[in-house]
Amino acid sequence: MLGRKAITRRRLLKAGIGALGAGALAACQPAATPQVIEKEVTKIVEGTPQIVKETVVVEKTLVVEAGQKPVEIRWACYALGEQREKTAQECADDLMQKNPNVKVSIEWRPGMGYWDKLQTEFAAGTAPDVTINQMNWVIPGAARGMFLDLKPFIERDNFPLDEYWYPMNLEWEWRGGLYGLLVYAGGQALYVNKTLLAEAGLDLPEPDWTWDDFLMYAQALTDEEKGQWGVLDAHLAPPYWGCSFIHGAGGTVLNDAYNKCTLTEPAAIEGVKFPHDLMFKYKVLPTPAAVSQYGYFEAFHSGKAGMGFAGTFWVGQVRDASKSQGFEWEFAHMPVHPQTRKRSVQLGSNVWSILGNTRYREESWALVAYLGGYEGQRKWMKFGLPGPRSLVESQEFLDVWKPQDVRIPVSDMECCGHDYYPTADCDEWWNALGQEWGPIWSGEATVEEALSRACAAIDEIFARRPPYYEKV
């Protein structure tokens, strides 16, 4: 009898309260009907990545019964400015209206330390459900299980990803999984100051213009006395805008498997030497030091640069500057290499991702699908390029961007967009490359010396990679 405890009134009361609590908790959980999907995924089988077929169970929430409390999901983003934040709230309101069982709570956070905090929160299990992500976060995070693969949801719900003109797989795919849907599409564009072009007696460049034509334009637009530059290109270090010349010349930064540096190959060297010559031989491109003093693209904003490479997301600032400074501008196609006839631009956008340990996968997916889908992209298209083709080709969108012809950068990105070489260790090898890259522009190293050292450092990093870092 010693081991047994008598059922007292107090114990009965406690048990009752416990049962009530458990019942209440159970009621708060979304009821789910598991859906089974079979798909091909990449797995590490005894150290070697292999493609295997795996059955994935995706839980789908049923419609919530009346009177049930809505599920609150946290949507985190670094501060984007008043207008974008207003649009985000409109999206959240619209989604909540259409899905009364979902309550979206937006968290605007400081940009500095955003990624560090997100990692820490994820480790602690307190991360938001949906978050904005940059290209150097998604694949490193996805490789470590930090983000949810959206492919099973896309396949289950027939999300129209094939309607996207933007090559999503290049930037956001990792081992067969897709880890984000667009905030809005973006990438490298060439801005030209039409007013300065007219003053120099130049027409807008033809679509098939070459690097030689580009140099001729840059020289014609440079006026040292006026402090006017022919061209601006601040982000020369790979994997940024400077890559477009490397790819145009027929070179690459890494091999196809992304596990060996290829910058020492002649084509890549030629692609680095071209902007180097623009800077030091022809003096039509300011040095990184000069650009850093006044801020990137400031010379273009103030009408003191004939052409400039920048992201499509700069368009709002260029538009404002052109109004205040009284100049006209237009997009131009990226010039092609005179021999290889290759044209290349760097892609560069941000995505919404779902954190891997969210308790509310369905609700989070509903939000991400809304933002990346037609309605969300339509709301965001005043800030950037919408992903769906039907939107980017619509008169409504073209009107938003008038008088500029936004089809120019869109077609460049679609035909010739290159990714940022996203790998699980991209930040580490980007840093190694950046360390060796600097002396090229300070005159302390030749292009060949710097690239040779950079490749040695990058290959050293790749040699240490655990198997699951490999792209496959």
Added chain:
Amino acid sequence: MQEADSKPQPVRRRMSPSEKREALEGFLAISPWVLGVIIFLIGPIVASLFLSFTEYEVVKPPVFIGLANYTRLVKDRLFWQALKVTATYVFTSVPLSISLAFAVALLMNQKVAFLGLFRTVYYMPNLVPSVASAILWSWIFNPEFGLLNMFLRRLGVANPPMWLISTKWAMPAIIIMSLWGVGGPMLIYLAGLQGIPTELYEAAEIDGAGSVARFRHVTLPQMSPVLFFNLVMGIIGSWQVFTAGYIMTGGGPRYATWFYVLYLYNSAFRYFRMGYASALAWVLALIILFFTALVFRSSTAWVYYAGELKGRR
């Protein structure tokens, strides 16, 4: 034995209710601090020690790997570079800032016009947040349009240094920038200088001591505890230098400003190697402990405490 036997034995006395209440209130009053130290200081210290023996990618659970992180350190080229760069910074910046701060404090201790203004001007850089001052100095050091090179060109220097983008000049630039913050230690020196009894100077003067002798035999010994304090704080702070490398150079060019804590931070949050970063942190803690202990040990030879009897500190 007799002495030990004759020692009064401690008498255990029961606390009265009011004494108990008083003790409880005392513990309650200090409990936020104690809890804070346990949760936010001791906890992370213990956790980081444990993590230093693991492979921990932050977003995945840690895996115990024994001493692998520490053995990897020995072979890590970037670890040795970080150590070399930071040591160079510490052994240059600390003596320079101590000397400069002391010299400025001596000047600020003179009876000259606008003394209050001068003191304020020298101290003001300390009020500027470190990130803002790093950005400001990036402009000053800009090789083409920066104030410093503009000034050097006016002086006739045809090819002034490239500063932050030069492998040779990036570190000297950051050391120069660090001297901007001498206002902090200067204020402490100034307080110390003003605490030196004037009768010591009067006595020295009567004995025929000139200004150099007074400085050497009165000011320096009297100021030695303050110098000691600033030296210890300088060593501890300088080994942890971070902002300049993070904001101004990213550790470059060619790892010329690859500071230890920058490498630690990159390892933890950019390269997903929190376990390795923890090992780096513990090695840094030991390095700081070693140099601090060295200074403490040497202090018996050069630090003078008024009223101190040797051997009975």
